[in-house]
Amino acid sequence: MTKQLGRILLVSFFITLLITGLAGAYDYPFTDPFVATVVGTPSELSEKLPSKVPVKVDSIQMFPDRKVPGKLWSFSELRYSYTRQSGPAPLIFLIAGTGASFNSAKMIGMQKAFYQAGYHVISLTSPTHPNFVVAASTSGVPGDIEEDSADLYKVMQKVWQKIGKKIEVTNFYLTGYSLGAANSAFVAKLDEQEKVFNFRKVLLINPPVSLYNSVLILDALLEENIPGGLDNFNAFYDRLINAFADVYAHGEGVEFNNDFLYKAYEYRKPTSDEPLKALIGMSFRLSSMNMAFATDVLTKANYVVPKNLIIGRHDNTHVYSKVLSRLTFLDYFHDVLLPYAQSQNPQVTEPQMIKKLSLRRIEDYIRTSPKFGLIHNEDDIILLPGEIDYLRGVFGERAKVFPSGGHCGNMNYPDNVAAMIGFFQAFKQ
Amino acid sequence: MFMKTDHKVRLLFAVCCTLVLFVSGCSVTPKVDPNIAYEPPKHQAEDVLREGVVYASDVYDPWEGMNRRIYSFNYYFDKFIFLPIVRTYEFITPDYVEDRVSNFVDNVFEFNNFTNNLLQLKFKRTGITLVRFVVNTTVGVAGLWDPATGWGMPRQTEDFGQTLGHYGVGHGPYIVLPILGPSNLRDTTGFVGDTLAFNNFGPPYWVDDDDVALAFTVVSAIDKRHRESFRYYQSGSPFEYGMIRMLYTSKREIEIAK
Numbered sequence: 001m002t003k004q005l006g007r008i009l010l011v012s013f014f015i016t017l018l019i020t021g022l023a024g025a026y027d028y029p030f031t032d033p034f035v036a037t038v039v040g041t042p043s044e045l046s047e048k049l050p051s052k053v054p055v056k057v058d059s060i061q062m063f064p065d066r067k068v069p070g071k072l073w074s075f076s077e078l079r080y081s082y083t084r085q086s087g088p089a090p091l092i093f094l095i096a097g098t099g100a101s102f103n104s105a106k107m108i109g110m111q112k113a114f115y116q117a118g119y120h121v122i123s124l125t126s127p128t129h130p131n132f133v134v135a136a137s138t139s140g141v142p143g144d145i146e147e148d149s150a151d152l153y154k155v156m157q158k159v160w161q162k163i164g165k166k167i168e169v170t171n172f173y174l175t176g177y178s179l180g181a182a183n184s185a186f187v188a189k190l191d192e193q194e195k196v197f198n199f200r201k202v203l204l205i206n207p208p209v210s211l212y213n214s215v216l217i218l219d220a221l222l223e224e225n226i227p228g229g230l231d232n233f234n235a236f237y238d239r240l241i242n243a244f245a246d247v248y249a250h251g252e253g254v255e256f257n258n259d260f261l262y263k264a265y266e267y268r269k270p271t272s273d274e275p276l277k278a279l280i281g282m283s284f285r286l287s288s289m290n291m292a293f294a295t296d297v298l299t300k301a302n303y304v305v306p307k308n309l310i311i312g313r314h315d316n317t318h319v320y321s322k323v324l325s326r327l328t329f330l331d332y333f334h335d336v337l338l339p340y341a342q343s344q345n346p347q348v349t350e351p352q353m354i355k356k357l358s359l360r361r362i363e364d365y366i367r368t369s370p371k372f373g374l375i376h377n378e379d380d381i382i383l384l385p386g387e388i389d390y391l392r393g394v395f396g397e398r399a400k401v402f403p404s405g406g407h408c409g410n411m412n413y414p415d416n417v418a419a420m421i422g423f424f425q426a427f428k429q
Numbered sequence: 430m431f432m433k434t435d436h437k438v439r440l441l442f443a444v445c446c447t448l449v450l451f452v453s454g455c456s457v458t459p460k461v462d463p464n465i466a467y468e469p470p471k472h473q474a475e476d477v478l479r480e481g482v483v484y485a486s487d488v489y490d491p492w493e494g495m496n497r498r499i500y501s502f503n504y505y506f507d508k509f510i511f512l513p514i515v516r517t518y519e520f521i522t523p524d525y526v527e528d529r530v531s532n533f534v535d536n537v538f539e540f541n542n543f544t545n546n547l548l549q550l551k552f553k554r555t556g557i558t559l560v561r562f563v564v565n566t567t568v569g570v571a572g573l574w575d576p577a578t579g580w581g582m583p584r585q586t587e588d589f590g591q592t593l594g595h596y597g598v599g600h601g602p603y604i605v606l607p608i609l610g611p612s613n614l615r616d617t618t619g620f621v622g623d624t625l626a627f628n629n630f631g632p633p634y635w636v637d638d639d640d641v642a643l644a645f646t647v648v649s650a651i652d653k654r655h656r657e658s659f660r661y662y663q664s665g666s667p668f669e670y671g672m673i674r675m676l677y678t679s680k681r682e683i684e685i686a687k
Binding site for chain 2: 071072074075099101129130131231233234237238241242244245246248249253256286289290293294296297302303304305306307308309310311312313314315316317318319321322323325326327331335
């Protein structure tokens with residue numbers, strides 16, 4: 001009798017476990033990683049965040065003596081934003097992904113989520129953004145993740161010097177997404193020696209493992225998915241605009257807002273991933289173009305602009321944008337980044353440089369430091385096969401890997417926001 | 430003379446003349462110094478760009494020198510005049526009131542949607558616009574609220590630039606208008622046409638009070654800038670001028686197709 005009762009209890013216990021397990025299943029809507037990456041999270045399914053938070057946009061000068069060429073005049077001061085709580089609270093630094101600024105859509109989403117959860121937030125532009133290249137990069141040649149992160153660390157200190165008096169901080173935290181996540185890890189390592197902030201917790205969201213591998217993947221997405229090759233980009237663009245026009249004319253309640261891509265996708269689901277891949281590649285190419293041009297003009301790298309040519313503020317640079325639209329990040333690596341590294345240290349070889357641009361370089365530190373956490377997606381498109389398992393191995397129990405979401409597509413999804421905030425909340429006093 | 434005063438058109442004309450005088454003859458090519466031997470860069474246009482390839486970013490822009498300078502002028506106008514006014518407006522006005530103002534402005538401008546839907550022979554949309562105007566002006570208390578959208582009658586936005594496009598008029602040269610921003614010859618013509626029709630046959634004519642019309646022009650300008658999130662030189666691209674030129678042209682194509 002007791003035995004039977006015990007068995008019934010045991011069975012019902014397992015059934016309960018199973019049901020709660022199912023109820024907790026991950027319901028992010030897109031299982032195709034390319035759709036997720038492009039469309040993101042539709043606003044009706046996103047975490048409900050305040051529509052406005054009290055944000056201050058400010059700027060600092062890192063190199064007051066730097067002569068900024070006319071064409072880059074608008075980038076001479078580094079812009080950033082912050083939002084503060086009225087009383088004492090922990091402060092979190094956010095670092096943007098490749099080519100993104102402090103006020104990109106993803107950064108604003110994170111800023112609101114952390115503000116709502118009771119943090120002071122400082123949002124920083126990626127070292128690969130032209131504003132950072134011109135205003136805050138010591139070398140002016142972004143791409144070496146260690147140097148870029150050292151620049152970021154200096155920016156953080158300068159910002160802190162400027163606004164720290166106004167803010168009561170209990171603890172410092174750090175996070176970033178995509179390349180910004182990789183930057184966070186290197187910044188944290190530097191902070192172990194310099195001890196300016198003594199970051200308590202550091203969260204990496206969708207980081208690449210090897211930058212080199214990830215840019216190869218992203219370069220290829222554009223090169224391989226425009227029917228007929230890049231010289232036929234215009235035809236691809238025309239089809240895209242026609243498709244958007246069709247959605248806008250006939251779709252219901254379609255407006256030019258954050259949900260436009262989602263509505264477009266719902267109305268006219270593409271039959272293959274090709275156009276989505278091309279769009280992701282295009283977005284990455286635009287970031288690379290902006291970055292490479294800023295570096296080229298600032299450092300006279302003789303990459304696409306003749307070395308001594310002075311480009312004035314109002315001068316036409318269209319031809320350079322066309323040339324850059326045909327060049328890959330790998331071209332930049334070979335023709336600008338590597339030569340720069342070799343000018344600093346002639347012994348540096350290409351394989352060494354490739355190896356340098358990877359989280360593997362600080363694997364031991366990440367493995368042993370309890371301050372790290374990871375949020376990633378099983379199907380992130382910027383990782384090579386095996387890299388997600390590598391990350392799982394390094395982070396162990398500190399890794400939260402979602403089954404879908406592509407590259408950062410699910411960052412605004414409620415489960416993801418909860419995981420992001422929850423990681424820090426567990427340690428907030 | 431039946432033409433009434435057209436503040437916007439006159440202002441635009443005056444600003445244009447000043448700027449044309451100010452910036453005429455500007456060049457857009459980087460100055461090449463004959464005494465310097467320019468080392469060719471690693472990747473030159475001659476090697477990379479193939480002949481006969483069409484680029485999405487190529488938009489007809491014969492007045493680029495002037496356009497780029499007006500673009501820059503707009504940045505400073507925004508920075509020192511327009512945006513401070515808009516920020517003051519946003520500071521003293523509760524969000525709720527701002528939304529009422531936006532609805533009111535939209536409702537008054539239904540006149541343009543009506544005439545242009547009619548000109549394009551889109552009768553259903555013309556009808557919706559008319560019913561919207563009646564419903565929102567009455568039930569919506571002079572247009573402060575927009576119950577019509579909730580009742581399945583969304584706004585049917587059309588302007589005279591779109592009407593011209595609808596009948597096959599190409600966009601013509603790209604133009605950056607002082608204060609108003611990106612446009613082209615077709616859309617500028619459209620804007621002037623809409624403004625003349627609005628002032629001579631639309632709400633200002635019905636009201637027949639120059640002070641009220643002027644007040645409305647000011648309020649609608651502030652409201653529009655308040656709703657427009659675009660900020661000059663904040664895109665993060667050194668190629669912003671060309672990007673905006675391409676996107677503006679595409680956006681108008683999409684709007685015309687509707």
